[in-house]
Amino acid sequence: MDLTYVVAMGSERSLVVRPPKLNSLVELLTSHGYSVVGPILRDGVVVLDFIEKFDEALIGVESAPRPGEYRLEEHKGAVFGGPVGPMSMKRWINPPNRIAWSARPEGDQVHVDTPKPRGPRAYLGIRPCDVAARTIFGEVWPGHPDDLVIVAECTSVGETCFCSSMGTGPAAGEGADIVLTEFGEGSVLVRSRSDRGAVLLARMNGAAATEDEIESARSRVAAAAESMVRSIDSEAAREALASMPDSAVWDSVAQRCLACANCTMVCPTCFCTSINDTADLDGVVQRTIRWDSCFTPGFSEIHGGVHRDSVAARYRHWASHKLSTWWDQFGTAGCVGCGRCITWCPVGIDITEEANRIIKEVAHA
């Protein structure tokens, strides 16, 4: 399938690429020294990985996330695989199990090795909620200053998405260098949002985007926003969640919650890690930093015991942090409405449903 780039620079200059292939964009990024991370299809799921060329298997299919369920569906005109899959940029910014340093004996010395700093990366085809999540996550784990983000606006949404109500999508907000918008049959509108993005765009061959094309892309994104079925009143949630520590809602979630931690693993803003030191039999010592979760009892174990000692307390802590106490800590919500925690929860526990129950409880109190 041929893809059309319609390239628009600012509002005045624009180009159309022919013959059109998304691969030329990947090549351009690679030639500028970026390693490119983008969506690919693996095991029937859209995941992120290092790519050398655009995965054409994505064309015409998209993620269909539902509570506790993920399937792939055919969708004519889809280019980047639809709504988010399980992985976000968090996996590349702060890998799930990374070596902080290792040390080994050598004669009467100990040599300490630390990992080499990596080069710049380009994240391609990232959804708007995840771009917002990168900024939030960056408060704790900043990415590389030279990383480039190429966002793909959403023109169709999943059942678990609620970015609209969290103010992060489906139109691209801040934090991206280049904005792509799928429209029509495999056509992609390309716009720059930063100086670096503009420099790259200037190197892309393409035809001008017409006003009509730009409008068509915009209206598709707007229609996507309209079609979203889930929402949270973010302001109300901020007030309500932290004020209801004894709500029966928490106990009712705990009946269903497995404390399996999938929600925190897939959440693009959940930043918690644990530090593990191991020593092998040769005397090589390694310190690793590994994703951890507030859903495990061990995570809140301090001298004297576990201080979040029930599943209800752990779910309450997590949901309240995402929607309420995160504001006090960082000045934003900790949730971007990507819906991953709903999709990848094996029992489909829905943060929007639980938050809305609490909000209602407060309103009726």
Add this chain to the structure above:
Amino acid sequence: MTRRAVSRSSRGLRDRRPTLAVFKFASCDGCQLSILDAEDQLLAVTEAIDIINFPEASSRILPGPYDIGLVEGSVTTSHDLERLLEVREQCGLLVTIGACAMSGGIQALRNARDVDELAAMVYPNPEYFDVLEESTPASRHVRVDVEIPGCPVNRRGLVDVLGALLAGRRPALPTHSVCIECKIRGTTCVMVAKGQPCLGPVTRAGCGALCPSYARGCYGCFGPADVVNVASLSAQFDTEGKATIKAGLQSFNVGAPAFEEAARHV
């Protein structure tokens, strides 16, 4: 990797090479084989530790006491029990390896049945058959210092425990769900993406999410995680799926109280 030299204050390893013995009770030997399967680490193991009693590997068997004793298998006969008490006496640190030694193993399936009836079904002369009512874990009878879960144990986990004991640090044996390992590995969730029954959310990590990485559900061979909510998990499945969940609970770790209890409600 950049390199920095710092002065070396202590070696961490003990002055004397500690001795180790391996004891087999009712089991299939699979966990002992995991020691031999430690490949790249095996040489380091034998350099750091003097394995002086390991009949599966060597005919050189020296008498105790031993610094470390590894116990494989469950207690199923009165002779087992006597021997376990002796083993405990002889070993400074007692480490159990595998599901049998930790929860009674697959042979604990008989705990809920009448042993004499079962013996009559299997043996032509059950009167020669002398066995305890239940297959039980070592910890039911003696103090156990470390329990390594799994059927079989994960060899990296095993080597890590030995390394930890030598270094005097706490072994890094996770007690959380397999799901965390699944996500860390980047494996596709078979339950969410394929609708397959998976015991991962209630099963203790340590295998590295082996089964899901081969596109099949976890069947619980590492035993219960620190939170086990099977009622909620099994509610996701139809009758056939529930039966798969139940079969997982009632296999290698059927004797683990959390699984035993959970299976009653599926």
